[in-house]
Amino acid sequence: MNVRTGRGSRPLEERVTTLLFLLLPMAVYAVFCILPSLEAIYYSFFEYDGFSNDATFVGLKNYINLFTKETNFSTAMQNTVIYTIIVVIVQNVISLFLAVLIYKKSRANNFYRLMFYLPVIFSAVTIGFIWSFIYDPNIGALNTVLGMLGLDKLQHIWLSEKYVSIIAIAAVHVWWGVGSGLILYIAGLQGTPQELLESASLDGCNKWQQFWKITFPTLLPVIGIVVILTTIGSFRTFELVYVMTGGGADNSSTVLALLSYKEAFMYSNVGYSSAIAVVLLAIVGAISVVQQKVFNKERT
């Protein structure tokens, strides 16, 4: 039976079903994701300990403190930027290089892909454990190997020294993430027009020229997307740092997401923590918007 509410309008049945379909997901999403995120923005203008009922409105004070006072925030920001730059550059260069070597479909290449991708599926906790051991100053594999090679000067207390620790963790992130860039680059490379490459090779172009003149330009949009994705991914890094150093020693390896977590759950500075989170959200949001713009331009 078709109950119509008017000419040209949809049957009541469709309206009701659509509404019912939206109701439950919307409710869960609103309560557990949208509401707390909006509250975080709200509380970033307050001084609040998270438990009592008195939150004092302080305007932009939390934000001003972030950028004017010499606090952990500047260390966290600096570390996050160093971390992101290392991960984005090193990971993408390695992923792209490996992808160029193994993008063609063959048994051997499938196997390589399977193996290079393997680290991606491990959790931050397990990756953190494994590498904490490799970096262990006394019995860790890294210092052991450096000692065996007579490179004692390069040995470090990897996860305790300032600057060294954040770079060491970024290196782990690279190892962890090479596979995810790799498969995207492989997909991109498999899309390069083979006829172009063949005619170029008939014209006497060598492999190197073929890569820079044909493959690389057609791959540029893919590179752009993967670079932006790795930027976002490493900017919001949290778990690896939490597991490997906890942000120590003395907050020297802390990053934005970790600092925001600590300020809220350990030091009860909820307003301040929320302000950090909002800054993080703003940066990630801005990068996402740029990505959408670039991505959509590609599609049209």
Added chain:
Amino acid sequence: MKTRSTRSQRIAALKHGFLILSMLVMFYPIFMVIINSFKTESQLYASVLGLPPEWQFSNYLTAIRDGNLLHAMLVSIFITAVAVLLMTLLGSFAAFALTRRIGRVKKWLYWLFVGGIMIPYQVGLLQLYNIVYDMGLINSLWGLVLIYIAWGLPFTVYVMYGFFSTIPKEMEEAAKIDGCSTFGLYLHVVMPLSASVVSATVIYNLVWVWNDMLYPMIFIDSAARKPLSTALLAFKGQFLSRYTIMFAGVVIASLPIVIVYLLLQKRFVEGMMVGSLKG
């Protein structure tokens, strides 16, 4: 001609040599964990890089008995299965509803859902804690499941909506003429066509929920309800610097997902590829 082919053979040999070498470097940390999980503590200190003199399983027994890892694995399986199932169901509901003609709110609703993709998990974490606390869902696996659903929906809806809106309208019209209800359209037309996109979101969300440590760390205190990720974290405190036992724990915790990966290989990588586009 002959010199040319030997030259290209040499290049191919060089290439594979390089690839095998870098594969070994990539794989070494995992290999190291496996071999060291079979050593005793003193054997580990005697030689970090070598194979164990005799392979023994006592670390695994300790990890399972004292660390209660098998129990944690059951908890992980429960959380992951329920959360991913409901996430997929609710995500497909919302995505399907958004493809209906629902007027001007449609665009707003879509962006409201999809905008969630870019919110880092740490934003509003304490506020989320207070909400969950007020609902009495701290230490509840169902509370955890609800949180996963909420934070998994944006990506799931985004991917599914993208696919659903490519399904030709003529198919829907035909089904309607045959007397199909809107729910029937979802169940008999849209979902059967969407197996590949559903499997992609399932795999991506599955890896995320299985591996996640952040939410259990904050919302689950009781040792008996900890999933593998935070059970392993607790391990670190319990067996402070007893690496061999921790390695056994790492192997046990990673085994299920590695098995899934090796079984599904191609589908797995495709799913993760769709997922990684989320950022």
